[in-house]
Amino acid sequence: MNMVDAGGDKQPPAIELRRINKRFGRVHANRDIDLVVERGSVTGIIGENGAGKSTLVSILYGFYTADSGEILIDGAPVRIDKTSVAIDHGIGMVHQHFMLVPTFTVLENIMMGAEGSGLLAPAEMAARARLTDLAETYGLEIDPDALVGDLPVGLQQRVEILKALYRGARILILDEPTGVLTPQEADRLFDVVRVLSGNGVTVLLITHKLREIMAATDQVAVMRHGEVVRSLKTAKTDREELARLMVGRDVLFSAETTERQPGASVLSVRDLGYQDEAGAMRLKDISFDVRAGEILGIAGVSGNGQSELLDILSGIAPLQIGEITFGEDVFTAGRQADPSFLRQLGIAHIPEDRQQRGLVLNFSAAECAILGYQDGPNAGDRIFLDQARIRDRCQKMMVDFDVRPPSPELRAGGFSGGNQQKIVVARELAASPKVLLVGQPTRGVDIGAIEFIHSQLIAMRDAGCAILLVSVELDEILALSDRILVMNDGQIVGEAGRDEADPNRIGLMMAGIDPGSEARP
Amino acid sequence: MSTPPLPRWAEIGLVPVINLTLALLVSGAVIAMLGEDPIKALGVMLKGAFVYPGSLGYTLYYATNFIFTGLAVTVAYQVMLFNIGGEGQAYIGGLGAGLVGLALGGVLPGVVVIPLAIVGAALFGAAWALIPAYLQAYRGSHIVITTIMFNFIGAGLMVSLLGGPMMRAGQMSPESEVMDASTHLLSMQELLALIGIEIAGSPLNLSFPLALLACVFVWYLIWRSKLGYRMRAIGHSEPAAAYAGIRIPHMIILTMAISGGLAGMMSVNEILGVHHKIVMNFTAGYGFTGIAVALMGRNHPVGIVMASLLFGAIYQGGAELDFEFQSITREMVLVIQGLIILFSGALVYMINRPLARLLAAVLPARVEGEGGRS
Amino acid sequence: MIEFLHQFLLTIDASVRLATPLIFCAMAGLFAERSGVIDISLEGKLLGAAFAAAAVSSLTGSVYVGLLAAMFVSVLMALIHGFACITHRGNQIVSGLAVNILASGVTVTVAIALFRQGGQTPLLGPGERFGPITLPFAESLSVVPVLGPFYADLISGHNLLIYLLIPLLPFLGWLLYRTRFGLRLRATGEVPAAVDAAGVSVAWVRYRALIIAGILCGLAGAYLSTAHGAGFVREMSAGKGYIALAAMIFGKWRPWPAMGACMLFGFFEAASARLQGVEIPLIGPAPVDIILLLPYILTVILLAGFFGRAIPPKAIGEPYIKER
Numbered sequence A: 001m002n003m004v005d006a007g008g009d010k011q012p013p014a015i016e017l018r019r020i021n022k023r024f025g026r027v028h029a030n031r032d033i034d035l036v037v038e039r040g041s042v043t044g045i046i047g048e049n050g051a052g053k054s055t056l057v058s059i060l061y062g063f064y065t066a067d068s069g070e071i072l073i074d075g076a077p078v079r080i081d082k083t084s085v086a087i088d089h090g091i092g093m094v095h096q097h098f099m100l101v102p103t104f105t106v107l108e109n110i111m112m113g114a115e116g117s118g119l120l121a122p123a124e125m126a127a128r129a130r131l132t133d134l135a136e137t138y139g140l141e142i143d144p145d146a147l148v149g150d151l152p153v154g155l156q157q158r159v160e161i162l163k164a165l166y167r168g169a170r171i172l173i174l175d176e177p178t179g180v181l182t183p184q185e186a187d188r189l190f191d192v193v194r195v196l197s198g199n200g201v202t203v204l205l206i207t208h209k210l211r212e213i214m215a216a217t218d219q220v221a222v223m224r225h226g227e228v229v230r231s232l233k234t235a236k237t238d239r240e241e242l243a244r245l246m247v248g249r250d251v252l253f254s255a256e257t258t259e260r261q262p263g264a265s266v267l268s269v270r271d272l273g274y275q276d277e278a279g280a281m282r283l284k285d286i287s288f289d290v291r292a293g294e295i296l297g298i299a300g301v302s303g304n305g306q307s308e309l310l311d312i313l314s315g316i317a318p319l320q321i322g323e324i325t326f327g328e329d330v331f332t333a334g335r336q337a338d339p340s341f342l343r344q345l346g347i348a349h350i351p352e353d354r355q356q357r358g359l360v361l362n363f364s365a366a367e368c369a370i371l372g373y374q375d376g377p378n379a380g381d382r383i384f385l386d387q388a389r390i391r392d393r394c395q396k397m398m399v400d401f402d403v404r405p406p407s408p409e410l411r412a413g414g415f416s417g418g419n420q421q422k423i424v425v426a427r428e429l430a431a432s433p434k435v436l437l438v439g440q441p442t443r444g445v446d447i448g449a450i451e452f453i454h455s456q457l458i459a460m461r462d463a464g465c466a467i468l469l470v471s472v473e474l475d476e477i478l479a480l481s482d483r484i485l486v487m488n489d490g491q492i493v494g495e496a497g498r499d500e501a502d503p504n505r506i507g508l509m510m511a512g513i514d515p516g517s518e519a520r521p
Numbered sequence B: 001m002s003t004p005p006l007p008r009w010a011e012i013g014l015v016p017v018i019n020l021t022l023a024l025l026v027s028g029a030v031i032a033m034l035g036e037d038p039i040k041a042l043g044v045m046l047k048g049a050f051v052y053p054g055s056l057g058y059t060l061y062y063a064t065n066f067i068f069t070g071l072a073v074t075v076a077y078q079v080m081l082f083n084i085g086g087e088g089q090a091y092i093g094g095l096g097a098g099l100v101g102l103a104l105g106g107v108l109p110g111v112v113v114i115p116l117a118i119v120g121a122a123l124f125g126a127a128w129a130l131i132p133a134y135l136q137a138y139r140g141s142h143i144v145i146t147t148i149m150f151n152f153i154g155a156g157l158m159v160s161l162l163g164g165p166m167m168r169a170g171q172m173s174p175e176s177e178v179m180d181a182s183t184h185l186l187s188m189q190e191l192l193a194l195i196g197i198e199i200a201g202s203p204l205n206l207s208f209p210l211a212l213l214a215c216v217f218v219w220y221l222i223w224r225s226k227l228g229y230r231m232r233a234i235g236h237s238e239p240a241a242a243y244a245g246i247r248i249p250h251m252i253i254l255t256m257a258i259s260g261g262l263a264g265m266m267s268v269n270e271i272l273g274v275h276h277k278i279v280m281n282f283t284a285g286y287g288f289t290g291i292a293v294a295l296m297g298r299n300h301p302v303g304i305v306m307a308s309l310l311f312g313a314i315y316q317g318g319a320e321l322d323f324e325f326q327s328i329t330r331e332m333v334l335v336i337q338g339l340i341i342l343f344s345g346a347l348v349y350m351i352n353r354p355l356a357r358l359l360a361a362v363l364p365a366r367v368e369g370e371g372g373r374s
Numbered sequence C: 001m002i003e004f005l006h007q008f009l010l011t012i013d014a015s016v017r018l019a020t021p022l023i024f025c026a027m028a029g030l031f032a033e034r035s036g037v038i039d040i041s042l043e044g045k046l047l048g049a050a051f052a053a054a055a056v057s058s059l060t061g062s063v064y065v066g067l068l069a070a071m072f073v074s075v076l077m078a079l080i081h082g083f084a085c086i087t088h089r090g091n092q093i094v095s096g097l098a099v100n101i102l103a104s105g106v107t108v109t110v111a112i113a114l115f116r117q118g119g120q121t122p123l124l125g126p127g128e129r130f131g132p133i134t135l136p137f138a139e140s141l142s143v144v145p146v147l148g149p150f151y152a153d154l155i156s157g158h159n160l161l162i163y164l165l166i167p168l169l170p171f172l173g174w175l176l177y178r179t180r181f182g183l184r185l186r187a188t189g190e191v192p193a194a195v196d197a198a199g200v201s202v203a204w205v206r207y208r209a210l211i212i213a214g215i216l217c218g219l220a221g222a223y224l225s226t227a228h229g230a231g232f233v234r235e236m237s238a239g240k241g242y243i244a245l246a247a248m249i250f251g252k253w254r255p256w257p258a259m260g261a262c263m264l265f266g267f268f269e270a271a272s273a274r275l276q277g278v279e280i281p282l283i284g285p286a287p288v289d290i291i292l293l294l295p296y297i298l299t300v301i302l303l304a305g306f307f308g309r310a311i312p313p314k315a316i317g318e319p320y321i322k323e324r
Helices: A053-060 A083-088 A106-111 A120-138 A153-166 A183-198 A210-216 A239-247 A306-313 A339-345 A354-358 A387-400 A417-430 A447-462 A474-480 A503-510 B008-033 B038-051 B055-077 B086-104 B110-139 B143-163 B188-194 B207-224 B226-236 B238-243 B248-275 B286-296 B301-324 B332-346 B348-362 C002-034 C042-060 C063-087 C092-115 C147-155 C160-178 C180-190 C192-197 C202-228 C240-250 C255-275 C288-303
Strands: A015-024 A027-037 A042-046 A068-073 A076-078 A091-094 A171-175 A202-207 A219-224 A227-233 A265-275 A281-291 A295-299 A321-326 A329-331 A347-350 A435-439 A466-471 A483-488 A491-497
Touching: A015 A053, A027 A053, A027 A227, A042 A053, A042 A183, A042 A210, A053 A171, A053 A202, A083 A091, A091 A153, A106 A120, A106 A153, A120 A153, A120 A183, A120 C160, A120 C180, A153 A171, A153 A183, A183 A202, A183 A210, A202 A210, A210 A239, A219 A239, A227 A239, A239 A503, A265 A306, A265 A466, A281 A306, A281 A466, A281 A491, A295 A447, A295 A474, A295 A503, A306 A347, A306 A435, A306 A466, A339 A347, A347 A417, A354 A417, A354 B238, A387 A417, A417 A447, A435 A447, A447 A466, A447 A474, A466 A474, A474 A503, A483 A503, A491 A503, B008 B038, B008 B286, B008 B301, B008 B332, B008 B348, B038 B055, B038 B301, B055 B086, B055 B188, B055 B207, B055 B248, B055 B286, B055 B301, B086 B110, B086 B143, B086 B248, B086 B286, B110 B143, B110 B248, B110 C288, B143 C240, B143 C288, B207 B226, B207 B248, B207 B301, B226 B238, B226 B248, B238 B248, B248 B286, B286 B301, B286 B332, B286 C092, B301 B332, B332 B348, B332 C063, B332 C092, C002 C042, C002 C147, C002 C160, C002 C180, C002 C202, C002 C240, C002 C255, C042 C063, C042 C092, C042 C202, C042 C240, C063 C092, C063 C202, C160 C180, C160 C202, C160 C255, C180 C192, C180 C202, C192 C202, C202 C240, C240 C255, C240 C288, C255 C288
Parallel strands: A042 A202, A042 A219, A091 A171, A171 A202, A295 A466, A295 A483, A347 A435, A435 A466
Antiparallel strands: A015 A027, A015 A068, A068 A076, A219 A227, A265 A281, A265 A321, A321 A329, A483 A491
């Protein structure tokens, strides 16, 4: 393993970033980023979703150009305004979503765009030889004639790495490389990463998983809210410190809550499992109860099965394995629940993605205010919509929830994020549900609206509603929940009551670490 | 990067005018290249469409067809489906109208048979849309390809029927028997004569008010009914529709049936109103023109009436070209039609994006977001 | 027996003649669609090219100049399609439809303006069309039983464009499967983002695919009006572009099966012409109308997935928008 040697070496760093800034509208995605990456090192960039990691590597790879700042490769300033320039500078990237043609062979995928000859036969011959070379040097064996679509994900990723190396990459960016891998495949990847760095390849590992940082990197930069909050030698830190830096503790909302005695279980989930189209198990053995008058928070880094859980509970995705009980009604694989029926049973749903799901952006606010309830009495008679009633109800919702401007005829897409979310929340609460499923209630919402939405949720709980709250904002979970479940990799990995909830402990569980065990370096 | 939304008034009022102007400019250039005077050609077309006795009746008669086929395209478009099969659905719709008229005409009084024949037209048209719809909803076959295929299958079927079992006895041309006179729709000339108004003869008949009624129906359907709400929700956002518990495959089939029914009703104008028998190729491309009409009319019933009048005028005025010019003929109509589809459909972003930016720059800033379509 | 063989050979011969324009068009559609662009404008390009070939051939007296004109016009139409749906990300179906309708209008209009014959071109004389080419020894060998007529009727006596198919089809297959361009083209139709990430322009690949489609439709059009026919008549494409589209789908977007489908559909047409008015035992008059519909019916059944699955290129119909 190649150790980072900061002093005495005359070799310039492989990458140096100086005061990189990037804004998207009002979002400051990257703020004054400084980063030095030594040649042959493995550098981790860790942070929660939305911390700005992806933006940063996209700038390095030429997808975006920075608003300001400087990039130096091997000590020389460069201007990377498109991907091909990055490739010319020896930068390769393995995307989170593979850029592979499934109907092509490994060889064809690796060659494409770098064939070197107009005819495929000589190009293939050269590529085959080179591939054998690369495979030997880096221990990346693969069958060049296999169809990529037939390969397991781990090998598909290997094809992506080989693609980059084939193009002469000396700097390799791995963007969330283990998101789709099994733990065993991930371990094999880290072996490869070590061999690569041993051969002088500089590796940038983008991840939100602490385990990977500890397992594979020499140094680590922790990002939060668009900034690099700390750069550390991996050997000189531990997971607890990184978790603390990553989650941050500076914004804790203390919503007003009163002690309450929760009632009987209203929503009960037993042994829920879910397999996606690609065949991966996204949910495994999920069991829990939500009682009347309590908020059950589900903490977790996004992409760990929370979205699938909400989809199944709300009837959007099919129930494959397990059993869900709402009051008297039991649903199984043989008795599916569709969203309309669940609404009739008194289950309301504030979806994670208000723009895609919660609203139809081209509808007026008034039309959005009946979405999901379009068959109900508040929308009109059996055939026609009751325009006046729909409008008046929406008007009232908008006044009650302080939606600005309070104009039901405006296009939903024209409202700000906070006001859009208020429309969704108002609509779902107006149904006086027994169970409320809530996903990311304050994502992309301004501070004022956050507090308002939080207070509404608490009022609903106090009125006896059973609330399941899914959020990737740990602060939000901590502020609102009476009980907390932590999800990782499709499973519930921990539970904490309101009083015993310690952000560091939950942060570790979110990152897939059992806080009970000793920290291994 | 991101383009500001086009104001609603500009989308409805300005864009179609720009599209039409561009189409006419290019057509004018074609006419000039052929050595004729484009201004004179336009004058001839306008006179032919509106001024000569009976010409307005012809214009409205063509418009009747286009309203039906345009509405058919618009209804399907609400669920983001492209019904390119209006031609075949109208043709088979004619079979429905004709079969009812031939079977019951003279047996039952006209006031009973005519509504039944209209229903027959709609049902047959709907049925012809149903198979592609089912295949799209449940088997994932691309509806554009299947509806194209169904246009040809429909045409072949009609050839077999009209040249075979339905062929008029003692006749060499493939067409059906003439329907009983009681099933003929009253022409506007006859109707207005009843209340003492004399107009020139034209094929314009009661189908025209029926077409306007269909517009009102479609407007209510799309923007005032719960069915329309579901259709629009699917069209704008399938994930949101799924979230709202709307059954998407079910709605696709229902919507296509309505669309096909409207296309089928085009045959009311041709079969019950004009030919009084089933003839070959009475659809004459009107189904395809419906696509241009829907694009031009921005998928709104009022826009469709306007666009239908425009196309009615172009068709009727275009026929005059034959008489006045050596080098240009009514086929110019197809050129103009193709250009309108190109500009208002395929090149819509080329025109709308710069226009939206221009308007955003020129107009004072205002509250974002316009009302939902209504 | 001899008579039956003769009839059979004639039918096959007619099938080849009828299948030829379908094959050119289906290959055109195949290149466009494998690059991710839906091409219902085959019909329009075919019609436009047929007119251009006949008109220019008639005006210049050279069938070869006519052929060049056909390819030029057809490529131009392909470029309009590309401009709308590659450059401006317009709807590919709407754009194709516009091209088709424009072709219907422009061909007749220009034909009338040029020739004043009601939308036709004058009948083309020898030299203005591709005549039959008699292969060596066809006459002398025709007396040899079985093989003689086979050679004389089926192999010999076709025009240049039909013989062109013999080297062209392997060439197209080679282009699609054995060259860098073909590799990128196929990738563009499946995962354009991967092509883009590899630093290759998706738009330029698609434009080149459409230009090839244009050239091929040009050949098809020239065949219709200056080889199979002797002049242009209005709407002479008569849905052949759509049948070719169906054949391409029927061949599951692959060259050789698509060619096979074209031959099959050509055979249907030839057979229905031969069976016109023929009584078939037990069935009665031959159902020629139904036979003519078989291409469409079979394609619908195939698309519905009732025998095998026709999986189109994954990115077909989607304008490519660079993300991130």
